[in-house]
Amino acid sequence: MTERNTTTDQTTTTPTITDAQLPQADRDAEHMQGHWVLARLGKRVLRPGGEKLTKRMLAHAPLAGKRVVEFAPGLGRTTRLILDAAPAGYTGVDRDPQVVDIITPLAKSVGGRCVEADAAHTGLPDGSADVVVGEAMLTMQSERGKRAIIGEAHRLLKPGGLYAIHEMGLAPDDLADTVKDAIRRDLAQTIRVNARPLTAAEWRELLESEGFEVLWTGVEPMALLKPRRNLADEGVLGALRIMRNLLTHPDLRARVLRMRRVFNTHGDQLTGIAFVARRRD
Numbered sequence: 001m002t003e004r005n006t007t008t009d010q011t012t013t014t015p016t017i018t019d020a021q022l023p024q025a026d027r028d029a030e031h032m033q034g035h036w037v038l039a040r041l042g043k044r045v046l047r048p049g050g051e052k053l054t055k056r057m058l059a060h061a062p063l064a065g066k067r068v069v070e071f072a073p074g075l076g077r078t079t080r081l082i083l084d085a086a087p088a089g090y091t092g093v094d095r096d097p098q099v100v101d102i103i104t105p106l107a108k109s110v111g112g113r114c115v116e117a118d119a120a121h122t123g124l125p126d127g128s129a130d131v132v133v134g135e136a137m138l139t140m141q142s143e144r145g146k147r148a149i150i151g152e153a154h155r156l157l158k159p160g161g162l163y164a165i166h167e168m169g170l171a172p173d174d175l176a177d178t179v180k181d182a183i184r185r186d187l188a189q190t191i192r193v194n195a196r197p198l199t200a201a202e203w204r205e206l207l208e209s210e211g212f213e214v215l216w217t218g219v220e221p222m223a224l225l226k227p228r229r230n231l232a233d234e235g236v237l238g239a240l241r242i243m244r245n246l247l248t249h250p251d252l253r254a255r256v257l258r259m260r261r262v263f264n265t266h267g268d269q270l271t272g273i274a275f276v277a278r279r280r281d
Protein backbone atom coordinates (compact mmCIF):
# COMPACT_ATOMS: atom_id res chain seq x y z
CA MET A 1 0.00 0.00 0.00
CA THR A 2 1.45 3.37 -1.00
CA GLU A 3 0.17 6.81 -0.13
CA ARG A 4 0.97 9.62 -2.54
CA ASN A 5 1.35 13.34 -2.25
CA THR A 6 -0.12 15.31 -5.09
CA THR A 7 -0.41 18.94 -6.04
CA THR A 8 -3.47 18.68 -8.27
CA ASP A 9 -5.93 21.49 -7.56
CA GLN A 10 -9.21 19.62 -7.37
CA THR A 11 -12.13 19.75 -4.98
CA THR A 12 -15.44 17.94 -4.90
CA THR A 13 -16.95 20.76 -6.97
CA THR A 14 -14.21 21.53 -9.52
CA PRO A 15 -13.27 18.28 -11.21
CA THR A 16 -10.71 19.14 -13.88
CA ILE A 17 -8.65 16.27 -15.17
CA THR A 18 -6.18 16.95 -17.95
CA ASP A 19 -5.24 14.39 -20.63
CA ALA A 20 -1.72 14.19 -19.21
CA GLN A 21 -3.09 13.13 -15.81
CA LEU A 22 -4.98 10.16 -17.24
CA PRO A 23 -3.68 6.62 -16.86
CA GLN A 24 -1.98 5.22 -20.00
CA ALA A 25 -1.66 8.78 -21.37
CA ASP A 26 1.71 7.75 -22.84
CA ARG A 27 0.28 4.81 -24.83
CA ASP A 28 -0.97 4.94 -28.40
CA ALA A 29 -4.70 4.39 -28.86
CA GLU A 30 -4.26 0.84 -30.11
CA HIS A 31 -2.62 -0.29 -26.86
CA MET A 32 -4.76 1.51 -24.30
CA GLN A 33 -7.32 -0.34 -22.20
CA GLY A 34 -10.82 0.49 -23.41
CA HIS A 35 -11.88 2.47 -20.34
CA TRP A 36 -8.85 4.75 -20.64
CA VAL A 37 -9.65 5.25 -24.35
CA LEU A 38 -13.06 6.48 -23.26
CA ALA A 39 -11.51 8.67 -20.57
CA ARG A 40 -9.18 10.20 -23.17
CA LEU A 41 -12.25 11.12 -25.19
CA GLY A 42 -13.74 12.86 -22.16
CA LYS A 43 -15.85 10.17 -20.51
CA ARG A 44 -15.78 10.27 -16.74
CA VAL A 45 -18.39 7.62 -15.86
CA LEU A 46 -16.72 4.34 -16.81
CA ARG A 47 -19.20 1.72 -15.65
CA PRO A 48 -21.75 -0.34 -17.59
CA GLY A 49 -24.97 0.73 -15.86
CA GLY A 50 -24.13 4.45 -15.79
CA GLU A 51 -24.55 6.89 -12.93
CA LYS A 52 -28.25 6.03 -12.73
CA LEU A 53 -27.44 2.49 -11.54
CA THR A 54 -24.75 3.88 -9.21
CA LYS A 55 -27.31 6.16 -7.57
CA ARG A 56 -29.87 3.38 -7.29
CA MET A 57 -27.21 1.20 -5.67
CA LEU A 58 -26.03 3.85 -3.21
CA ALA A 59 -29.65 4.50 -2.18
CA HIS A 60 -29.50 0.99 -0.68
CA ALA A 61 -26.17 1.54 1.09
CA PRO A 62 -26.49 4.51 3.45
CA LEU A 63 -23.16 6.37 3.67
CA ALA A 64 -23.79 9.26 6.09
CA GLY A 65 -21.62 8.87 9.17
CA LYS A 66 -20.10 5.62 7.83
CA ARG A 67 -16.46 4.69 7.22
CA VAL A 68 -16.36 4.12 3.46
CA VAL A 69 -13.69 2.36 1.40
CA GLU A 70 -13.96 2.74 -2.37
CA PHE A 71 -12.19 0.18 -4.54
CA ALA A 72 -11.04 1.46 -7.95
CA PRO A 73 -12.39 5.03 -7.82
CA GLY A 74 -11.17 5.76 -11.37
CA LEU A 75 -11.87 9.37 -12.26
CA GLY A 76 -13.80 10.08 -9.07
CA ARG A 77 -17.41 10.47 -10.14
CA THR A 78 -18.68 8.04 -7.50
CA THR A 79 -16.12 9.41 -5.05
CA ARG A 80 -17.91 12.76 -5.21
CA LEU A 81 -21.30 11.11 -4.62
CA ILE A 82 -19.82 9.32 -1.60
CA LEU A 83 -18.22 12.47 -0.20
CA ASP A 84 -21.41 14.47 -0.73
CA ALA A 85 -23.20 11.94 1.48
CA ALA A 86 -21.06 13.06 4.47
CA PRO A 87 -19.34 9.79 5.42
CA ALA A 88 -17.36 9.58 8.69
CA GLY A 89 -14.27 8.58 6.67
CA TYR A 90 -13.20 7.89 3.09
CA THR A 91 -10.37 5.71 1.76
CA GLY A 92 -9.92 5.10 -1.96
CA VAL A 93 -7.87 2.12 -3.18
CA ASP A 94 -6.65 1.94 -6.77
CA ARG A 95 -3.72 0.11 -8.30
CA ASP A 96 -3.08 2.89 -10.78
CA PRO A 97 -0.81 5.69 -9.45
CA GLN A 98 -2.40 8.27 -11.75
CA VAL A 99 -5.85 7.47 -10.37
CA VAL A 100 -4.43 7.88 -6.86
CA ASP A 101 -3.11 11.32 -7.85
CA ILE A 102 -6.56 12.29 -9.18
CA ILE A 103 -8.47 11.01 -6.14
CA THR A 104 -6.11 12.12 -3.35
CA PRO A 105 -7.10 15.83 -3.36
CA LEU A 106 -10.79 14.89 -3.41
CA ALA A 107 -10.29 12.52 -0.49
CA LYS A 108 -8.17 15.00 1.43
CA SER A 109 -10.89 17.64 1.13
CA VAL A 110 -12.82 15.60 3.73
CA GLY A 111 -9.80 14.33 5.68
CA GLY A 112 -9.67 11.04 3.74
CA ARG A 113 -6.98 9.47 1.58
CA CYS A 114 -6.39 7.34 -1.48
CA VAL A 115 -3.86 4.51 -1.41
CA GLU A 116 -2.10 2.81 -4.30
CA ALA A 117 -2.74 -0.89 -3.85
CA ASP A 118 -4.32 -3.94 -5.39
CA ALA A 119 -7.84 -4.21 -4.01
CA ALA A 120 -7.07 -7.85 -3.21
CA HIS A 121 -4.33 -6.77 -0.77
CA THR A 122 -5.13 -3.30 0.50
CA GLY A 123 -3.05 -3.39 3.69
CA LEU A 124 -5.95 -1.66 5.49
CA PRO A 125 -6.96 -2.96 8.95
CA ASP A 126 -9.57 -5.68 9.57
CA GLY A 127 -13.07 -4.38 10.24
CA SER A 128 -12.09 -0.80 9.41
CA ALA A 129 -15.01 -0.13 7.03
CA ASP A 130 -18.78 0.09 7.38
CA VAL A 131 -19.31 0.20 3.62
CA VAL A 132 -17.10 -0.90 0.71
CA VAL A 133 -18.02 0.35 -2.78
CA GLY A 134 -16.48 -0.98 -6.00
CA GLU A 135 -17.58 -0.40 -9.60
CA ALA A 136 -16.42 -1.73 -12.95
CA MET A 137 -13.41 -3.44 -11.46
CA LEU A 138 -14.37 -7.04 -10.62
CA THR A 139 -15.47 -7.89 -14.16
CA MET A 140 -11.91 -7.43 -15.40
CA GLN A 141 -10.47 -9.96 -12.91
CA SER A 142 -10.10 -13.73 -13.27
CA GLU A 143 -12.36 -15.96 -11.14
CA ARG A 144 -9.54 -16.16 -8.57
CA GLY A 145 -8.96 -12.40 -8.70
CA LYS A 146 -12.68 -11.71 -8.17
CA ARG A 147 -12.70 -13.99 -5.11
CA ALA A 148 -9.56 -12.37 -3.68
CA ILE A 149 -11.09 -8.87 -3.95
CA ILE A 150 -14.47 -9.91 -2.55
CA GLY A 151 -12.63 -11.69 0.26
CA GLU A 152 -10.67 -8.51 0.97
CA ALA A 153 -13.91 -6.48 1.11
CA HIS A 154 -15.19 -9.06 3.61
CA ARG A 155 -12.05 -8.68 5.75
CA LEU A 156 -12.24 -4.87 5.71
CA LEU A 157 -15.92 -4.74 6.65
CA LYS A 158 -17.17 -4.99 10.19
CA PRO A 159 -19.75 -7.80 10.59
CA GLY A 160 -23.01 -6.52 9.13
CA GLY A 161 -21.14 -4.02 6.93
CA LEU A 162 -22.28 -3.46 3.33
CA TYR A 163 -20.49 -4.20 0.07
CA ALA A 164 -21.91 -2.39 -2.99
CA ILE A 165 -20.76 -3.50 -6.45
CA HIS A 166 -21.70 -2.41 -9.97
CA GLU A 167 -20.40 -4.61 -12.77
CA MET A 168 -21.07 -6.05 -16.21
CA GLY A 169 -23.71 -8.74 -16.29
CA LEU A 170 -24.73 -11.49 -18.70
CA ALA A 171 -28.33 -12.46 -19.30
CA PRO A 172 -30.20 -14.72 -19.13
CA ASP A 173 -28.93 -16.88 -16.28
CA ASP A 174 -29.01 -19.99 -18.47
CA LEU A 175 -26.93 -18.42 -21.27
CA ALA A 176 -25.00 -21.16 -23.06
CA ASP A 177 -21.32 -21.49 -22.14
CA THR A 178 -20.33 -21.22 -25.80
CA VAL A 179 -22.04 -17.80 -26.02
CA LYS A 180 -20.41 -16.64 -22.76
CA ASP A 181 -17.00 -17.67 -24.12
CA ALA A 182 -17.62 -15.84 -27.41
CA ILE A 183 -18.64 -12.66 -25.56
CA ARG A 184 -15.61 -12.79 -23.26
CA ARG A 185 -13.30 -13.35 -26.23
CA ASP A 186 -14.77 -10.43 -28.20
CA LEU A 187 -14.62 -8.13 -25.17
CA ALA A 188 -11.01 -9.07 -24.42
CA GLN A 189 -9.98 -8.42 -28.01
CA THR A 190 -11.61 -5.02 -28.32
CA ILE A 191 -11.32 -3.60 -24.79
CA ARG A 192 -7.81 -5.01 -24.26
CA VAL A 193 -8.94 -6.12 -20.82
CA ASN A 194 -9.74 -9.70 -19.85
CA ALA A 195 -13.37 -8.84 -19.16
CA ARG A 196 -15.31 -11.77 -17.69
CA PRO A 197 -18.86 -10.64 -16.99
CA LEU A 198 -21.09 -13.06 -15.05
CA THR A 199 -24.80 -13.78 -15.03
CA ALA A 200 -26.89 -12.38 -12.17
CA ALA A 201 -27.02 -15.86 -10.62
CA GLU A 202 -23.23 -16.25 -10.91
CA TRP A 203 -22.54 -12.85 -9.29
CA ARG A 204 -24.93 -13.71 -6.47
CA GLU A 205 -23.36 -17.14 -5.91
CA LEU A 206 -19.90 -15.59 -5.86
CA LEU A 207 -20.89 -13.02 -3.22
CA GLU A 208 -22.69 -15.62 -1.13
CA SER A 209 -19.80 -18.07 -1.27
CA GLU A 210 -17.47 -15.35 0.05
CA GLY A 211 -19.60 -14.70 3.14
CA PHE A 212 -22.15 -12.12 1.95
CA GLU A 213 -25.95 -12.04 1.93
CA VAL A 214 -27.40 -10.17 -1.05
CA LEU A 215 -29.87 -7.50 0.08
CA TRP A 216 -30.59 -5.74 -3.22
CA THR A 217 -29.97 -6.23 -6.95
CA GLY A 218 -30.50 -3.70 -9.74
CA VAL A 219 -30.08 -3.90 -13.51
CA GLU A 220 -29.75 -1.26 -16.24
CA PRO A 221 -28.94 -1.68 -19.92
CA MET A 222 -25.24 -1.90 -20.79
CA ALA A 223 -25.31 1.43 -22.66
CA LEU A 224 -21.79 2.73 -22.06
CA LEU A 225 -21.44 3.97 -25.65
CA LYS A 226 -25.04 4.99 -26.35
CA PRO A 227 -25.60 8.74 -26.98
CA ARG A 228 -28.50 8.98 -24.54
CA ARG A 229 -26.46 7.44 -21.72
CA ASN A 230 -23.55 9.77 -22.49
CA LEU A 231 -25.83 12.76 -22.27
CA ALA A 232 -27.23 11.55 -18.94
CA ASP A 233 -23.80 10.76 -17.47
CA GLU A 234 -21.60 13.49 -18.92
CA GLY A 235 -24.06 16.36 -19.45
CA VAL A 236 -24.48 18.43 -22.63
CA LEU A 237 -21.01 19.97 -22.53
CA GLY A 238 -19.37 16.66 -21.70
CA ALA A 239 -21.22 14.89 -24.53
CA LEU A 240 -20.22 17.65 -26.98
CA ARG A 241 -16.60 17.37 -25.88
CA ILE A 242 -16.69 13.61 -26.50
CA MET A 243 -18.19 14.20 -29.98
CA ARG A 244 -15.50 16.74 -30.81
CA ASN A 245 -12.74 14.43 -29.61
CA LEU A 246 -14.18 11.56 -31.63
CA LEU A 247 -14.09 13.71 -34.75
CA THR A 248 -10.55 14.96 -34.19
CA HIS A 249 -8.88 11.72 -33.00
CA PRO A 250 -9.29 9.04 -35.69
CA ASP A 251 -7.14 6.55 -33.74
CA LEU A 252 -9.39 6.77 -30.67
CA ARG A 253 -12.50 6.77 -32.90
CA ALA A 254 -11.40 3.49 -34.52
CA ARG A 255 -11.08 1.84 -31.09
CA VAL A 256 -14.48 3.13 -29.98
CA LEU A 257 -16.19 1.95 -33.16
CA ARG A 258 -14.78 -1.55 -32.64
CA MET A 259 -15.94 -1.56 -29.02
CA ARG A 260 -19.37 -0.31 -30.02
CA ARG A 261 -19.67 -3.06 -32.64
CA VAL A 262 -19.00 -5.71 -29.99
CA PHE A 263 -21.35 -4.09 -27.46
CA ASN A 264 -24.07 -3.95 -30.13
CA THR A 265 -23.47 -7.51 -31.33
CA HIS A 266 -23.92 -8.82 -27.79
CA GLY A 267 -26.32 -6.10 -26.68
CA ASP A 268 -29.11 -8.53 -25.78
CA GLN A 269 -26.85 -10.48 -23.45
CA LEU A 270 -24.91 -7.64 -21.75
CA THR A 271 -26.25 -5.64 -18.79
CA GLY A 272 -25.08 -3.31 -16.07
CA ILE A 273 -25.78 -5.06 -12.78
CA ALA A 274 -25.41 -3.91 -9.19
CA PHE A 275 -25.66 -5.61 -5.80
CA VAL A 276 -25.70 -4.45 -2.22
CA ALA A 277 -24.61 -7.30 0.02
CA ARG A 278 -24.17 -7.58 3.79
CA ARG A 279 -21.22 -9.27 5.48
CA ARG A 280 -22.87 -12.26 7.14
CA ASP A 281 -20.57 -12.81 10.13
Ligand SMILES: C[S@@+](CC[C@H](N)C(=O)[O-])C[C@H]1O[C@@H](n2cnc3c(N)ncnc32)[C@H](O)[C@@H]1O
Residues within 6 Å of the ligand: 035, 044, 045, 046, 047, 071, 072, 073, 074, 075, 077, 093, 094, 095, 096, 099, 117, 118, 119, 120, 134, 135, 136, 137, 140
Ligand atom coordinates in the same frame (compact mmCIF):
# COMPACT_ATOMS: atom_id res chain seq x y z
C1 LIG B 1 -13.26 0.72 -15.73
S1 LIG B 1 -12.42 1.69 -14.52
C2 LIG B 1 -13.76 2.05 -13.42
C3 LIG B 1 -13.53 3.32 -12.64
C4 LIG B 1 -14.71 3.76 -11.75
N1 LIG B 1 -14.96 2.80 -10.70
C5 LIG B 1 -15.96 3.96 -12.58
O1 LIG B 1 -16.86 3.12 -12.47
O2 LIG B 1 -16.06 4.94 -13.32
C6 LIG B 1 -11.51 0.45 -13.64
C7 LIG B 1 -10.71 0.96 -12.44
O3 LIG B 1 -10.32 -0.18 -11.67
C8 LIG B 1 -8.98 -0.04 -11.24
N2 LIG B 1 -8.56 -1.42 -10.91
C9 LIG B 1 -8.65 -2.51 -11.71
N3 LIG B 1 -8.23 -3.60 -11.07
C10 LIG B 1 -7.86 -3.21 -9.82
C11 LIG B 1 -7.35 -3.89 -8.68
N4 LIG B 1 -7.13 -5.21 -8.71
N5 LIG B 1 -7.09 -3.18 -7.57
C12 LIG B 1 -7.30 -1.85 -7.54
N6 LIG B 1 -7.79 -1.14 -8.59
C13 LIG B 1 -8.07 -1.81 -9.71
C14 LIG B 1 -8.32 0.62 -12.42
O4 LIG B 1 -7.09 1.20 -12.08
C15 LIG B 1 -9.39 1.65 -12.78
O5 LIG B 1 -9.27 2.81 -12.00
